[in-house]
Amino acid sequence: MRLTLHVWRQSGPNAAGKMETYPVDGVEADMSFLEMFDMLNERLTTAGKEPIAFSHDCREGICGSCAMMINGQAHGPWKGAATCQLHMRAFKDGDEVYVEPWRAKAFPIVKDLVVDRSGFDRIIQSGGYVSVNTGGARDANEILIGKDVVEESMDAAACIGCGACVAACPNASASLFTGAKISHLGLLPQGQPERDRRALSMVETMDLEGFGHCTLTGECQEACPKEISIDVIKRMNRDYATAAVRFVPAKESVGAG
Amino acid sequence: MIELNSRVPDGPIEEKWDKHRFEMKLVNPANKRKYDVIVVGAGLAGASAAATMAELGYNVSCFVFHDSPRRAHSIAAQGGINAAKNYQNDGDSVQRLFYDTVKGGDFRAREANVYRLAQVSVNIIDQCVAQGVPFAREYGGLLANRSFGGAQVSRTFYARGQTGQQLLIGAYQALERQIALGKVKMHTFSEMLDLVVTDGRARGIVTRNLLTGEITGHAADAVVLATGGYGNVFFLSTNAKYSNVTASWRAHKKGAAFANPCYTQIHPTCIPVSGEHQSKLTLMSESLRTDGRVWVPKKQNDNRAPAQIPEAERDYYLERKYPSFGNLAPRDIASRAAKEACDEGRGVGPGGLGVYLDFADAINRVGQTTIAERYGNLFDMYQRITDENPYRQPMRIYPAVHYTMGGLWVDYNLMSSIPGCHVIGEANFSDHGANRLGASALMQGLADGYFVLPYTIGNYLAGLKHEKIDAATHPAFVDAVQSVKSQSEQLLAIKGKRTVDSFHKQLGHIMWDKCGMARTHEGLTEGIAQIQQLRKEYWSDVNVPGSGATLNQSLEKAGRVADFIELGELMCRDALNREESAGGHFRVEYQEDGEAKRNDDEFAYVAAWEWTGPDSEPRLHKEALEYENVKLATRSYK
Numbered sequence: 086m087r088l089t090l091h092v093w094r095q096s097g098p099n100a101a102g103k104m105e106t107y108p109v110d111g112v113e114a115d116m117s118f119l120e121m122f123d124m125l126n127e128r129l130t131t132a133g134k135e136p137i138a139f140s141h142d143c144r145e146g147i148c149g150s151c152a153m154m155i156n157g158q159a160h161g162p163w164k165g166a167a168t169c170q171l172h173m174r175a176f177k178d179g180d181e182v183y184v185e186p187w188r189a190k191a192f193p194i195v196k197d198l199v200v201d202r203s204g205f206d207r208i209i210q211s212g213g214y215v216s217v218n219t220g221g222a223r224d225a226n227e228i229l230i231g232k233d234v235v236e237e238s239m240d241a242a243a244c245i246g247c248g249a250c251v252a253a254c255p256n257a258s259a260s261l262f263t264g265a266k267i268s269h270l271g272l273l274p275q276g277q278p279e280r281d282r283r284a285l286s287m288v289e290t291m292d293l294e295g296f297g298h299c300t301l302t303g304e305c306q307e308a309c310p311k312e313i314s315i316d317v318i319k320r321m322n323r324d325y326a327t328a329a330v331r332f333v334p335a336k337e338s339v340g341a342g
Numbered sequence: 343m344i345e346l347n348s349r350v351p352d353g354p355i356e357e358k359w360d361k362h363r364f365e366m367k368l369v370n371p372a373n374k375r376k377y378d379v380i381v382v383g384a385g386l387a388g389a390s391a392a393a394t395m396a397e398l399g400y401n402v403s404c405f406v407f408h409d410s411p412r413r414a415h416s417i418a419a420q421g422g423i424n425a426a427k428n429y430q431n432d433g434d435s436v437q438r439l440f441y442d443t444v445k446g447g448d449f450r451a452r453e454a455n456v457y458r459l460a461q462v463s464v465n466i467i468d469q470c471v472a473q474g475v476p477f478a479r480e481y482g483g484l485l486a487n488r489s490f491g492g493a494q495v496s497r498t499f500y501a502r503g504q505t506g507q508q509l510l511i512g513a514y515q516a517l518e519r520q521i522a523l524g525k526v527k528m529h530t531f532s533e534m535l536d537l538v539v540t541d542g543r544a545r546g547i548v549t550r551n552l553l554t555g556e557i558t559g560h561a562a563d564a565v566v567l568a569t570g571g572y573g574n575v576f577f578l579s580t581n582a583k584y585s586n587v588t589a590s591w592r593a594h595k596k597g598a599a600f601a602n603p604c605y606t607q608i609h610p611t612c613i614p615v616s617g618e619h620q621s622k623l624t625l626m627s628e629s630l631r632t633d634g635r636v637w638v639p640k641k642q643n644d645n646r647a648p649a650q651i652p653e654a655e656r657d658y659y660l661e662r663k664y665p666s667f668g669n670l671a672p673r674d675i676a677s678r679a680a681k682e683a684c685d686e687g688r689g690v691g692p693g694g695l696g697v698y699l700d701f702a703d704a705i706n707r708v709g710q711t712t713i714a715e716r717y718g719n720l721f722d723m724y725q726r727i728t729d730e731n732p733y734r735q736p737m738r739i740y741p742a743v744h745y746t747m748g749g750l751w752v753d754y755n756l757m758s759s760i761p762g763c764h765v766i767g768e769a770n771f772s773d774h775g776a777n778r779l780g781a782s783a784l785m786q787g788l789a790d791g792y793f794v795l796p797y798t799i800g801n802y803l804a805g806l807k808h809e810k811i812d813a814a815t816h817p818a819f820v821d822a823v824q825s826v827k828s829q830s831e832q833l834l835a836i837k838g839k840r841t842v843d844s845f846h847k848q849l850g851h852i853m854w855d856k857c858g859m860a861r862t863h864e865g866l867t868e869g870i871a872q873i874q875q876l877r878k879e880y881w882s883d884v885n886v887p888g889s890g891a892t893l894n895q896s897l898e899k900a901g902r903v904a905d906f907i908e909l910g911e912l913m914c915r916d917a918l919n920r921e922e923s924a925g926g927h928f929r930v931e932y933q934e935d936g937e938a939k940r941n942d943d944e945f946a947y948v949a950a951w952e953w954t955g956p957d958s959e960p961r962l963h964k965e966a967l968e969y970e971n972v973k974l975a976t977r978s979y980k
Contacts, residue, residue, distance in 0.1 A: 097892060115616040117727075123621055123843070130841045130896065135888050138895055140409065143582040144622045145723065147507055148413045163726070170726050195553060196893045203530065206410050210522040214515035215474045219394040219792045222465075222472035226429060229483030239476040239501060242508060246412055275474045 086112045086178035090125065092137055093185045095194055102194070104183070114174040118161065119144060119151065121173055138197040144169040146310060149245030152252070153198055154185040159249035159308040167247060167310040187248050189257035191295040202248050204294040205262060211290035212283035213266040215275050228274055241268035243311040253308035256297030261305035263291050264317035267324055281328035288325050344599050344952045346965045349753040350454040355971050359458045362754070363797055367804035374399030377803045378562040380547055381405070382534045382589055385414030386506070386784060387767025388568030389513035390791030396517075396525035398796055400803075403560060404517070404526055405549055407533040407584065407898075412514045415570060415582040416787060419506025420627035420720065422488060422498035423784040425463040430487050434495040436460045443782060444972045446492040446672055447747070447775020448925035448940060450602070452948070453971055454754060455772045462793040463785050467499055469792055473512040477501050489632050490780040492672040492979075498781040503627055503719045509784055513791070533898065535826045537565065537593040537763060540818035544593075544763035545811060548822045550830070552898060555891040557826050559819035561811050563803055564762045566795065567593060568787075571746040571768035573606070575906045575913065576858075577850025579743035580612060580625040586902040587909050590750050590769050598758040599950035599963060601751035601771035603909065604917035607778055607926045608859050609744030610636075610676035613727055613737075614696040623742040624727060626699070626720055628780040631669045633704035633713065634737070636660050636676070638697050642687035648698055648736050659683055667979040674777045674926050674938075675979060677741035681859050682936070684740075691738040700736035741859065745783060747774045747926060748916070751950040751965075755798035756790060759950070764799060766790035771948070776925025830890045833900045838883030842899045845880050849873065849903070849910055857914050862930045866918040873911045880907060912960060916949055919962065942974050 087110040095102030109125050116124070119141050126136035142150040151168040155161035161171045176182065184198065192200040242265070250261035267284055270276030276283070299318055306315045351362040369377065381392040381404045389411055392404040408414065426439040439460040444451055467485070471477065477499050478486040487496040501508040520526040529549070536548040538559060546561040572587035573579035594600045611626045637658045639651050659679055661668045671679070680697045683689060690696045705713050710733055714721065721732045728738070749771040750758050756772070757764050767787040774782065813819045856869030880903070888894040922945045923929050923938035932939045948965040 113617060113619060116619050117621070120619045120621050124619060127841050127843060130885060130887050131839075133887070136896060138893055142408070142413055142584045143415060143418045145418055145624050147418050147504065148415070148582060150408070150413055165722070166726060170723070172726065172729075174729065199893065202409055206412075206518060206521075206528075209515060210518045214519045215472065216519065217469075217472045217516075218397040219390075219469060219516075219796070220465075222468040225427070225467045225471040225477075226484050228471060230479050231483055232479045232481050235476045235479045238474075239508075242476050242501075242511065243504060245507070246410065269476070270474050273474050273476065275472060 086173070086176070088112055088176060089181045091181065091183045092198070094137065094197055097196055098193060112173050114172070116173045117144065117169060118153070118155070118171040118173065119169050138199050140199050141169060146170040147245060149247040152187050152200065152247055152249070154187060154252060156183050159187070159253040160310055164307070165310060165312045167245070170310070187252035189251045189296070191257060191259070192248060192251060202246070204296065205246050205248065205259070207294060208259065208263055208287055208290050209266065212279065212286040213270070215270060216279060230273060234272055238269050238272040241265040241272070241313060241317050244313055245311060247310060249308040249310060250305035251296060253304040254297065255302060255304065256300060258299045259291050259294070259296035260299035260318045260321065261309060261313060261315065263287050264321035265313050267321045268317040271320065271324055280324060281332040284321065284324035284328045285332060288321065344597065344759045344950070344963055346599065346751065346759065346950055346963050347753060348452065348965055349755060350452070351754065355454060355457045358454050359461060366797065366801035369800045369804045371399055375401055376808060377401060377564070378403065379564050379566060379799065380560060380562040381566045381568060382547060383414065383568035383570060384411035384514070384517065385416035385568060385570060385767060386510055386513055386787035387791040388414070388566070389510065389517045390788050391566055391568060391766055391795050392526055393513060393516035393520050394792050394796040395799065396520035402520070402526045403529065403562065405529045405532045405534055405547070407531065407552060409530055411517055411528065411530070412511065414510065415585050416510045416784070417507045418582060419784055420503040420625065421490060421629040422500035422505045422781040423466065423509065423788070424490070424497050424779070424781045425467045425499060425785065426460055426497060427464055427467060429485060430496045432495045434497050438495065439463060439497065441972060442493050443773070443779060444775065445977055446779040447777050448938070448977055449775065449942070449946070449969065449972070449974050450924050450967065451773055451775030452967060453969060458794065459773050459786060459789050462789045465793055466785060466788045470509060470512050473516060475501065475508045475512045488629055489670060491628055491631060491670045491676070492779040500629070503629070503717060506784060509788065513788070534569070534589045535592060535901065536822045537596045537760070538818050538822045539596050539760055540816070543761045546813055546819065548819070548826050550826065553893050555889070555894070557823055559813035559823050561813040561816070561819065563806060564764065564799055566764045566766060566799070567750065567769050568766045568791070569769045571749070572906070572909060573743045573746050575849065575910050576743045576853045577846050578615065578620060578623050580609060580623050583622060586906070588902050588905045590765070591905040591909055593750060593758065593760065593763055595953050597760045598763060598765070599751040599952055600748070600912060601948050601950045602748035602776070602916065603913045603951070604857065604920060605747035605776045605926050606743060607673055607745040607747060608677040608741045610673055610680055610741050611699060611739045612742035612744070613724065614691055614740040616692070624723065625742070625744060626724060626737060626739060628673065630699060630717060630720065633716065634669065634699040634701050635703060636669055636697055636699055638683045638688040638690060640688070644688070648690070648700070657688070664979045671979045672777060672779060677859060678928060680741055696738040696740045698736035699739045701732065702736070705733065745778055747771065747776060747778055751948065755801060756795050757798070757802065762802065764795060766795050776927055829901065830897060833884065833886050833897060833904070834890055836882065836884050836886065838885050840883050841885055842896055842903050845876065845884060846899070846903045846906065849876060849907055852876070853910050853913070857917050860928055860930050861917050863918065866914045869914045870911055873907060873914065877907045880904065908956070912951060915960065916951065919949060920945055940976070946974070
């Protein structure tokens with residue numbers, strides 16, 4: 086099949102960008118969307134032009150690198166799939182396809198379709214962990230966790246950190262991402278000691294990073310390649326509210342002499 | 343001249359690690375912060391090592407070429423992680439995991455390392471659960487296990503089909519915590535392009551900032567490479583697209599011996615190739631073989647739909663050939679059996695390069711809901727790629743390159759033949775011998791990172807004098823930075839006619855044909871000549887567009903493919919030298935009744951190769967493998 090691609094080209098973080106048009110023929114239904122980009126890039130290189138920069142790595146929907154806004158939809162038309170999992174059988178001969186980077190102030194553009202998502206790492210740094218050093222953990226079976234609890238936690242832990250939730254959100258909120266981590270750890274017994282501190286700190290960092298507020302439009306859960314439910318945002322809001330009321334920071338202990 | 347000393351402690355195997363831990367020198371807690379350690383890579387091994395060393399108090403810098411330390415290819419491991427917990431009361435033990443791993447590796451691994459791996463496996467599960475890794479549970483709240491190939495006990499822990507992801511996120515979170523505490527300085531978008539060795543010790547690395555093109559030296563007291571495997575030398579593999587050999591290869595050129603490069607794992611259950619445009623292959627977890635049955639039609643060129651082929655006309659060849667392990671035969675054996683069936687003209691699907699993996703019996707036995715619970719995400723992934731529904735018709739699978747058991751040679755302390763340069767995870771050669779068992783890669787990566795290296799590196803550091811060097815002015819760093827710059831400039835200046843990918847694909851074809859599932863003296867000799875020719879063409883005809891002063895993904899690939907070409911030649915040389923069949927290395931000339939035939943008298947050694955220059959033959963060093971606890975036997979799964 087033959088497609089007409091319109092792709093956002095931007096040579097660097099501070100350069101002006103614009104849409105460029107590329108007719109692409111010889112597209113096969115069995116190709117992945119990124120393989121179609123590979124083919125286009127090979128042709129651009131051979132023609133002496135600079136290929137389109139885009140993020141990718143595992144190409145099986147788990148590393149969270151790939152990130153394309155395809156015809157206005159984060160990761161394109163297939164539900165529960167990352168860009169790399171989208172196959173060209175989703176399109177038909179003659180289609181026009183618009184491809185843009187994630188659009189969010191907190192994800193500045195690096196080049197073409199590549200954006201900087203380090204804000205997500207800083208949200209995790211502010212509390213998305215259980216504070217246990219290596220060694221000294223007790224036997225794994227001493228912590229009993231019900232099957233239903235661990236499954237619900239796993240639903241949230243499945244987040245791949247791709248940023249589609251932010252890109253799809255009209256407010257560019259990172260609530261689905263942050264809520265997923267707060268839920269993953271907050272549902273488990275291991276996450277209880279730091280639950281209040283975690284909720285307060287991660288939500289604060291999310292705001293400082295320039296992500297918008299959540300107005301529960303639900304666009305994020307529609308775009309999420311792991312189909313994480315906005316229930317995690319409810320959980321985050323509840324944890325935050327509870328913590329804001331009751332949390333007293335621990336006092337640093339001073340030597341008693 | 344390299345000297346190999348494995349530094350395996352003496353004494354009974356059960357006591358070696360404890361004894362060694364006691365005998366190793368310690369660094370005083372107040373002094374740890376005075377030592378700078380560089381960790382390259384943040385997959386399971388790198389992230390766990392960086393976090394743990396920071397917890398201990400070392401001053402850690404961690405470098406990754408990704409945009410975040412959460413993206414490494416460990417994340418794609420699906421099936422699980424082994425540990426000798428014996429929670430299922432089915433007869434597992436440290437001794438049994440040790441034995442299974444040595445046997446699974448076709449008696450080509452170092453016994454003492456494998457025993458230690460089995461010992462610390464139990465600590466890994468405890469640590470990961472404490473971090474909040476949501477492993478699958480039974481209704482009563484206890485941990486669940488599944489079976490994997492090459493074992494007759496159920497010792498694999500899992501988190502749906504996303505075990506690697508969950509373990510990596512656990513290590514990543516531990517790492518992020520240390521970054522927030524200021525104990526780890528994280529460098530993203532930074533690719534290591536050289537190792538700096540001075541006074542006979544590794545003292546740092548040279549990196550290229552992938553966003554700005556800046557090339558910089560970084561000094562430290564020790565360097566840890568956790569840079570993964572080199573399966574992408576075949577172009578098509580289950581590895582992530584960015585996985586490459588460059589960090590290991592540049593260290594090799596600086597004096598680190600490369601061990602057993604020909605040991606390549608071809609995974610039996612991958613989705614078959616669909617066309618020339620294919621950019622990578624997708625693995626379907628080995629755990630599927632717990633419930634799926636592998637078969638091909640008995641007749642050649644049988645084009646009927648699978649449902650039209652009656653039971654009596656199907657050949658469940660793994661169950662037929664290996665009745666006691668059946669569909670759970672180890673990976674190398676299952677892959678070769680699939681190749682044989684296809685070579686006989688009994689393959690299925692386009693081009694006859696596929697076999698069926700059938701879940702009909704399992705669905706009848708336990709119901710579709712249970713199967714969906716166990717493998718739902720894998721079934722979805724399969725359907726997305728092939729447009730076929732595996733609940734209704736069998737999957738089509740074919741072997742694909744998946745893992746490399748070879749890697750930089752390391753001693754018992756995980757130090758390479760360059761003092762101060764440590765190598766962990768898939769990047770080293772140590773624990774899997776000639777074939778890795780399923781669910782053992784995650785175990786080894788985390789064993790190295792959480793429980794082995796953080797101890798052994800102290801022993802190295804405690805023996806050093808405090809001598810800081812300045813990466814900006816030290817001559818060894820200035821030279822290394824200059825040579826990295828020249829290579830980038832050279833690649834950009836060739837302005838030839840062919841793209842980097844076209845060379846990479848050609849290399850992949852040569853490797854798959856000559857150094858793939860079946861290797862011969864003649865084929866390997868041809869392969870070496872073809873690769874040498876390819877190298878010449880590469881350096882005169884590659885076209886790398888753009889500049890070096892910005893994000894340039896073609897330039898990144900160009901450097902990696904240059905290294906893959908050199909590695910490919912070494913792999914063929916190693917395969918040619920090893921005149922036996924062992925695990926993932928199958929030489930057509932050496933077989934008995936269709937099974938691999940080892941030659942313990944002549945080849946019970948680690949082949950460690952020393953770089954001697956681009957146009958001269960590498961020098962072979964041998965580390966003899968001595969088996970004091972496991973009796974060398976023909977590996978049988980019948």
